Amino acid sequence: MAEKVDWPARPDLSLALNRMGTFDWDLDSGQMHLDPTALEVMELRPDEYNGTLLALRKRIPPDESARMDARVAQALKGGRDHYGAYFRIRRRDGSSRWTHIQGHILRHSNGRPYRIIGVLRDASLDPRDPGLPGRQDEGRRRMTGVVERTTAILAHARTVNDVTDVLKDPEALGHLGAVSVMLGIVDGGRIHLVAEGQLGSYVPEIEYTRIDAAFPMSKAVRTLQPVFLRSREEFQERYPLLWPYIEPLSVRSGVYLPLIAQGRPIGALGLLYSRDGDFTAEERNVLVALGSGIAQSLQRAMLFEQEHDLAEGLQRAMLxxxxxxxxxxxxxxxxxxxxxxxxxxxxxxxxxxxxxxxxxxxxxxxxxxxxxxxxxxxxxxxxxxxxxxxxxxxxxxxxxxxxxxxxxxxxxxxxxxxxxxxxxxxxxxxxxxxxxxxxxxxxxxxxxxxxxxxxxxxxxxxxxxxxxxxxxxxxxxxxxxxxxxxxxxxxxxxxxxxxxxxxxxxxxxxxxxxxxxxxxxxxxxxxxxxxxxxxxxxxxxxxxxRGSPAPRGSGPLRQHLAPGDPEGPATARHLVRAAAAAWGAGERADEMELAADELITNALVHTDGGGEISLRLTPEGRIRIEIEDTSSALPRRREAGDWAVSGRGLMLVDRLADAWGVEARGSGKCVWCEFLATSAAATPGPAAQTAAANG
Incomplete structure (x- = not known):
């Protein structure tokens, strides 16, 4: 005898008899309550569910879970109050079943969502394939997004290597579901395979193939039409030369797209898949659009490399x-x-x-x-x-x-x-x-x-x-x-x-x-x-x-002093101050500069051929300044009167320097003076050398 049901039936009984459960999702805490019917729809026992989304993941395949997350996020960010979607769950026996979810979003006065209350029902009795429109929409958006992202990335490619790097990146074309991505470039009467994709599905034995060979990539280049292969049997029947390389791979279908630029083929793109089945008209259109974008980027990169090689060749020819x-x-x-x-x-x-x-x-x-x-x-x-x-x-x-x-x-x-x-x-x-x-x-x-x-x-x-x-x-x-x-x-x-x-x-x-x-x-x-x-x-x-490094010391630094050159003395003074700073005698820089200036003036005023200033740090830690000139007349100290305009130069050098002297040279003489540097200056390091250079 059938169970007696009150009339009219209670709402909870109506929902349960039609396998429709309810859920209440607290967005702030992340807790989701499922009533007993909702647990039955998800084929979960009460002890298997702890009130979190993580517990539901065992029943929802990863791709379906990602699609649902995207749908909910879109509704929350878009300010909507409702959303609904079909998705598949994985049953205990391993089979799959369609389920439908519908939720109402509660928001605070400022618009922030805080709770979703909804219905979860068994959709296995819905007509035909209830999730097909949703999957088609998601697939269309996904494939269109792949084409847009790939085209945007390829817009920055300037070399063929840049193009191949994009194609080998799993993030670029992996969303198309391909297990391998191959790029071939037309090189005379051959096709050179220059890029291999994911999962080790590259076939190195056919790196070079003739355009008239019985390969799908060759046919795509010859006919300027894409080649679609829907099954492993089709690979074997249509391309027996390729089949020995495809047979050990996890490949069940593929497409080979001609890359056409300015009406001529410049290469081909191969995509291999692990799924059987034909390609829909929409998939074919998207793939053709993808091939067109890659062809334009590849041609631009090839022209750039040709022009760059020409420029570099011309440049090197002049060196x-x-x-x-x-x-x-x-x-x-x-x-x-x-x-x-x-x-x-x-x-x-x-x-x-x-x-x-x-x-x-x-x-x-x-x-x-x-x-x-x-x-x-x-x-x-x-x-x-x-x-x-x-x-x-x-x-x-x-x-x-x-x-x-x-x-x-x-x-x-x-x-x-x-x-x-x-x-x-x-x-x-x-x-x-x-x-x-x-x-x-x-x-x-x-x-x-x-x-x-x-x-x-x-x-x-x-x-x-x-x-x-x-x-x-x-x-x-x-x-x-x-x-x-x-x-x-x-x-x-x-x-x-x-x-x-x-x-x-x-x-x-x-x-x-x-x-x-x-x-x-x-x-x-x-x-x-x-x-x-x-x-x-x-x-x-x-x-x-060549040769072994000399014993420590430093210098010499030399500067030619030309008669009538107004910049010569200034440059010499710069070298003196730089040497003083680098060789640990910065506190004596003024004394060294004044003494050197007097010796430079003597050389320029009393000789016709100018001279040369030389500075070096001796191993004993003394900074030696030498002024060479072409005059054989030796300088001498003399007392200057109160109103005399000259005669004090050597007196200043004598008072300022620790030592000074004159040496006769074959073509003239050398007047020198020495200043004692600090003990640390005997072995100046890189910082001191840099200070000398920067003055």
Missing amino acids: PRRIPEVPGARIAVRYRAARMGRDIGGDWYDVIPIGEGRIGVMIGDVEGHDTDAAALMGQLRIVLRAYVTEGHTPGTAMSRASAFLRELETDRFATCTYAEADLNTGRLQLVRAGHLDPVVRRGDGSCHRVAVAGGLPLGLPPRERSGTGSGYPVTTLELHPGDTLLLCTDGLVERRGADPDVGMREFMEAVRDGPTDVEELADVLCDLVGDAGGGDDMALLLLRR
Whole structure:
């Protein structure tokens, strides 16, 4: 006899008889109450449910759970009061069943949701496939989103490697459900497979295939039509040559899309799936759109690489074809072109053997990034090399190169540093035209920037000046055995959007901590640039004097003093103060500068040929200042009257210096004075060397 039911039936009984349960979800605490019928719908016993969403996960497959989470989040964020959706649950016997949920969202007065009250029902008796429209909508949004995201990412791809990196990224195309993504590029009559996707499903044996071969990727390129394979049997029947490679893989279907740009095939994209079944019309349209976006990005990347290779080839053709072997030195050079398409930079370097153990090295940078800059670079390198080879002094050679560039009337300028080294004595002469200061790394690993007296960039009109100076003063220092001279262009140390000093600090740290071998050190320094400095080209030259490091001491720093050169004494005073700060005698800098100034004045006033100032730190911890000139007349102390305008110079030197004296030289004389530095100055470290360079 049937169970008697009151009329009208109670609401809870009506819901239970139709397998409709209720839930109450507290969003703040995360607790969700399910009534007994809702637990039956989810096929959960009361002891299996602890009131949390985590307990429901065992009945909801991950993909369905993700879809439901997205639906609820969309309703909460969109300000809606209701939502509903179909989803599958996993039954105890392993089968699946459709379930429907409908919820009402309660909100505070400010609109913040705090509770959801709803109904959960068994939807297995609903007509046909109740969740199909929802799944189709979700799939459509998912696939469209994949195409949009992938196209946006590929818009920034500038090389073929950039494109392949995107395609190999599981986040990019993995949402399409493919277990493997393959990219082939047309190369003559062949297809070169350049990218392989996920799960190790790549087939390396067919890395190169002919376009007329019986492979699906080849057919897509030949016919300009996509090839869809719906089952493993179709792989085996249609492409028996490919089947031996597909058979051991977890692949059950696939699609091969032609990549067409400007009406011609440039490659093909292969997607392999672990599912059987045909591709819907909508899926095919989305995949074709995806192939079109990838084709445009791939063509853009290929054109960029071709233009970049052409620019770099032209640039390298204008640089020295080889660096000569120089006895007594090891030299390393590097050049890296800017990543700016066909734009060509004007950076250059050169090495010039002069003879008798002397060698000239230069580095420079012409303004601009175009063919004019490259052409001027080639002309400047050759003309400066010619002036040096003719025997002109460094300052004169630089001055003539500047005049040459002005005569070309190009409205361009160039920066340059030229160094001439005598590898027998270690004497290094440097001249700078608006370029970065060079860096010297000592044999003990310490390094510092060398404050080279500079002139204007090449090609600019010279300043109005008196006397016969070239406008490019020469700074002289000692390159000891084991010391390394480093010259570079600003592309190596400048960082886009960063403080200019950041790159220089990184450069100095890399030099200080880097390997001794110049080739290895050059590689380390080039690695500093990476992709950060891709907007400018870069040149680097390293010269290391062979031999064991000399005993500790430091210097000498030298500066030529030309008659009538108003900048010479000022530069000399700068070197004196820098040396005092670096070598532990900063408190005596004023005394040293005044004494040196008196000796410089004597050399310039009482001789015709000018002179040279030299500073060095002796192993005994004394700073020695020497002024050489071409006059054989020895200076002498004399008493000056109250109203005399001269005669007090040597008296000042005698009072200020710890010791002084005069030495006859073959072509003149040397007047010297010494100042005792602190005990710590006998072994100055990197910080002191940097202070000397920065003054």
